[in-house]
Amino acid sequence: MANKNTLTALDITMRDIIGNDKFMGGKVFVCAGDFRQILPVIRGGGKNAELEHCIKSSYMWNDMTKLELTENVRLKKDDRKNIKFAQSLLRLGSREAGPVEFGEDFGVRVNSRKELVDRVYDDIENNHLNASYFEKRAIVSPTNVDVDSVNQMIYDKSKEKEVVYNSVDTAVEEGTDIQTSVFNAMTSPFLPLHRLQVKVGSVLMIIRNICPPKLGNGTRIIVTNLKKNVLVGKILGGSYRGEQVMIPRITLEAQDTPVNFKRKQFPVKLSYVMTINKSQGQMFERCGLLLDTVQCFTHGQLYVACSRVTNWDSLILYTGWHKVNEVCVPKPTINCVYKELFDETSFNPEVDVPETTAVGEAPVYNLSEEDAIDMILPECVNTHSDRLEEIAQELAQKILEEIGKKCGRDSKEQETSPTKYRSDTEEEARSSNKRGRDEEDTTPKPSPKKCKCVGSETRT
Template identity: 85%
Template structure:
């Protein structure tokens, strides 16, 4: 994901500081990542600009030693279906010739997002406080808009009463001309929305380190009670971490 210009600046800086003209000033330099995930994000740019700013387009690419992981230790060897799935995904990102085909019984295909939500979160009305129910279910979307849309569909399936929490939108300094309506309409992947709509049974993700190691950025909770200024929840953990 790193822009090649950032790595070039680091290379030049280390050579200068260490007075060593070797790559990265002669220091061991390790990059970790997968080009199947995401290329550098170029504001207003297209595919050509993203490829141009990728480390593969840099002078340093040919001098790097490439190491690849070849085995997924989390998969059971007798679980043929779960072994084939990551193999198929790797084929999709490896420029394999011809179409990558999945067996008919390999997956469940749907025609709409609503049908997908109904398939994955079937009977959520009776399992909205069941941690093991949510541990085995997830829907992945490539865009934030898709995530918001799917989350709203799941939210509507919960029959509990909805409570709306508004963020503080009052300027501290007097005379500050701030259009709060503009800021309230903005969304950010690192901040909750201005209006946080929650029900008992909603699954939320903590985005701050509140009380490590249990309540950290990325911890998921199931809401069990809604107070005026406090959300009460139960930590949602996987079976391996219990």
């Protein structure tokens, strides 16, 4: 799912730090991935945009050595059903597009949402405080609408006391004549709910980076205590499994709503059920796949959903029903595969190699402050706390200053010694101002100087 621009930013940084014009500054660079899985997510983009931002469309791809894993060491030779299940998964990820029919050895079919929940979360009433129980189970679905609906169904099964946390919503621009109740009613996949209902034992997912990698976007926790201003819980799975953490309220800004506003709330949502995209990279002992209202709509979603388990009977499927000749039969499942990904001849990598100087000299890049911020935090600026954007700007400025030093121009010195670039007319104007401040200054201001290595105007 890595955007090729992320690796381009890393390449530029490594060349600049090491002072070597070779790829990644001449250092060995190893990355791993599976093109059967979901591609970079481009908001508002479709198939072409996803392929364009894939690493295969980057200048790096042709210079990489590709190694493939060919043996599944988890499978036993006499385990015929799981061998067949693994082979079906590979076909699902690379070749079978359009409607697909799952065989009897490909998961367990159920007849309703209730049966799906009961099969995945069996005996939940006696395990609602058991962290290891929830760590090994999940239900996945393509859309947030279905995810929220089934999450509420499972949440209602708990008999623990409920605590409600209301958010504080305010307009971004001062003087906006909009009632607070309007902001309270707005929802977004990128924001927590205004009215957040939580119980001890609830499974929550963090939807913003708080303290990565421990508390990052996608981390799941089980609530162990509810305080007035913090949620206390234990991490489910991963390197920090079982660690106790505290989640504070933070301020988030809405970007995909009719009116921009800020919401101060705990950055969490229920996570008994999650979207397929969020489940990528996680493994479960029992996983349900819900496809009754919406089918998978982008490359790799169905493959990712079905490969969250290692045994064929650990996958529970519910695809809904439809009528054929007045007889109700299970709906066929739609699989979306971009076959161009597996055809190397269909890709023409862009010539987007960073512009550099001669070999052996420090690289020079045409990079503005806005470009530096986008490379450091792609699609994340303004979506986190206010402080995050400020940090990004400070970091981008430091990078620009360092690039200036590499090119023989200390941009920091430009700010601390502005008189270095003052013209004679400006000095005369300053002298005349000392003699009579009431006189109007008609001296033309000097044009701002440009730093060749940066390609944008610097302050003078």
